[in-house]
Amino acid sequence: MRELCGLVDASGRSRAARESLVDRNRRGFVGGASAIALLAGSSAALAQQKNSVAADAAARPKAGMAKPTSRAELSAILQAAADSQTVAVLDPMTDVTVDKTVEIVQRVSTNQLWGVIGNGAKIRSAIRDRAPVVKYTVLPGERTETSSRGLTIETLDIIGSLHDGPGLMLHAPSSRGAIYRAILRDNATSSSGGLGALHIKGAVFELLVAGHASENNRQHGVAIEHDDKAIVSNCMIHGLNSSRNTMAGLYTASNSVDVVQGSFVNNGDSGINAPVGIRSVAFVNGENTGQFVVRVGGFANLHNCEASTDGRTIQHDGLTGKPAGAPTEALVDYWAFNQYSNDLKLTGECKVTAYGGGTGYLARVRQAAGSSSVWLEPWMDRELVRRTQRSDRLPLIKQVTAT
Numbered sequence: 001m002r003e004l005c006g007l008v009d010a011s012g013r014s015r016a017a018r019e020s021l022v023d024r025n026r027r028g029f030v031g032g033a034s035a036i037a038l039l040a041g042s043s044a045a046l047a048q049q050k051n052s053v054a055a056d057a058a059a060r061p062k063a064g065m066a067k068p069t070s071r072a073e074l075s076a077i078l079q080a081a082a083d084s085q086t087v088a089v090l091d092p093m094t095d096v097t098v099d100k101t102v103e104i105v106q107r108v109s110t111n112q113l114w115g116v117i118g119n120g121a122k123i124r125s126a127i128r129d130r131a132p133v134v135k136y137t138v139l140p141g142e143r144t145e146t147s148s149r150g151l152t153i154e155t156l157d158i159i160g161s162l163h164d165g166p167g168l169m170l171h172a173p174s175s176r177g178a179i180y181r182a183i184l185r186d187n188a189t190s191s192s193g194g195l196g197a198l199h200i201k202g203a204v205f206e207l208l209v210a211g212h213a214s215e216n217n218r219q220h221g222v223a224i225e226h227d228d229k230a231i232v233s234n235c236m237i238h239g240l241n242s243s244r245n246t247m248a249g250l251y252t253a254s255n256s257v258d259v260v261q262g263s264f265v266n267n268g269d270s271g272i273n274a275p276v277g278i279r280s281v282a283f284v285n286g287e288n289t290g291q292f293v294v295r296v297g298g299f300a301n302l303h304n305c306e307a308s309t310d311g312r313t314i315q316h317d318g319l320t321g322k323p324a325g326a327p328t329e330a331l332v333d334y335w336a337f338n339q340y341s342n343d344l345k346l347t348g349e350c351k352v353t354a355y356g357g358g359t360g361y362l363a364r365v366r367q368a369a370g371s372s373s374v375w376l377e378p379w380m381d382r383e384l385v386r387r388t389q390r391s392d393r394l395p396l397i398k399q400v401t402a403t
Contacts (some may be wrong), residue, residue, distance in 0.1 A: 196223025268324030311358030
């Protein structure tokens with residue numbers, strides 16, 4: 001009777017129950033289909049989003065690095081880093097030609113790292129008026145002092161025009177606006193026409209120059225000088241490679257300079273020219289680098305320094321081709337005068353290595369006035385210290401005795 005009436009099925013379920021079950025199954029099927037469609041749509045959107053992100057990433061400089069393409073862009077990036085006291089990071093593919101100086105001016109006191117990491121970025125000079133290529137200047141306020149600490153300049157490759165000024169210059173013209181604790185690391189300056197391809201001038205204190213390369217420049221590879229009463233003090237130079245320059249590898253008018261490890265090859269005038277003295281020079285080699293590896297006009301401490309010479313190789317001017325300097329004949333040219341300390345000290349294995357028919361000696365000394373001493377290790381031959389001419393007074397030569 002129940003089956004005829006259609007109210008229940010064989011399993012005993014009523015029509016209402018069967019219709020409810022079918023409805024649930026239908027909704028489950030539709031819901032599952034919707035979920036699959038939604039998932040597929042989401043996957044497509046996600047893939048599209050990933051492709052868009054990848055495209056955007058490819059279009060942007062890597063790791064947020066800046067890639068200037070003009071002097072104006074480069075100048076803006078470096079000045080913005082100075083103003084915000086941050087470090088600009090350049091894309092290694094940066095290659096910019098500049099026709100006038102890129103000058104970055106710091107007008108406020110700083111006490112944190114700021115400056116630029118170049119990652120090998122190239123800055124090429126088309127400057128022909130003896131102006132600097134890249135110049136960092138600190139200017140104090142009219143009534144305030146500006147102590148600029150933390151300047152860092154790393155891994156820039158600056159290529160000059162031979163008619164420009166310094167490739168890289170630090171200038172603090174006032175002692176009220178000094179540059180403290182700057183770090184110049186692994187930069188390169190070449191083909192510069194300036195006094196120094198790297199030029200340090202004025203109130204620059206506690207500077208570290210590490211791993212600098214400077215070659216094929218019209219004048220000195222590196223130049224250090226005071227600016228009136230603004231003086232350079234405590235300049236530390238490590239691992240300097242300064243070669244094939246028409247004049248000296250390093251010229252310093254400040255005696256508050258230390259040079260540790262360095263290579264000076266085939267410079268015209270000398271490896272190091274320090275007319276007022278130099279605090280220390282250690283582990284330095286000069287090969288066919290002017291008549292003397294070190295020219296010094298005041299106190300100097302040389303430790304484990306070497307001159308290598310074949311007795312004939314000299315440098316030539318990069319533009320005119322004219323000879324510059326004379327073949328290397330000695331490690332040191334020393335001329336002394338009365339000052340706070342006026343001794344020359346040669347310690348460790350200071351020596352001359354001759355090859356290919358060359359000859360050499362340890363030091364030439366000139367004593368026009370006053371008194372001084374040349375200090376030698378016990379094993380150094382006094383005969384290797386010579387006077388410039390017979391009329392010169394030879395400084396007192398002392399040999400250090402270990403105690």
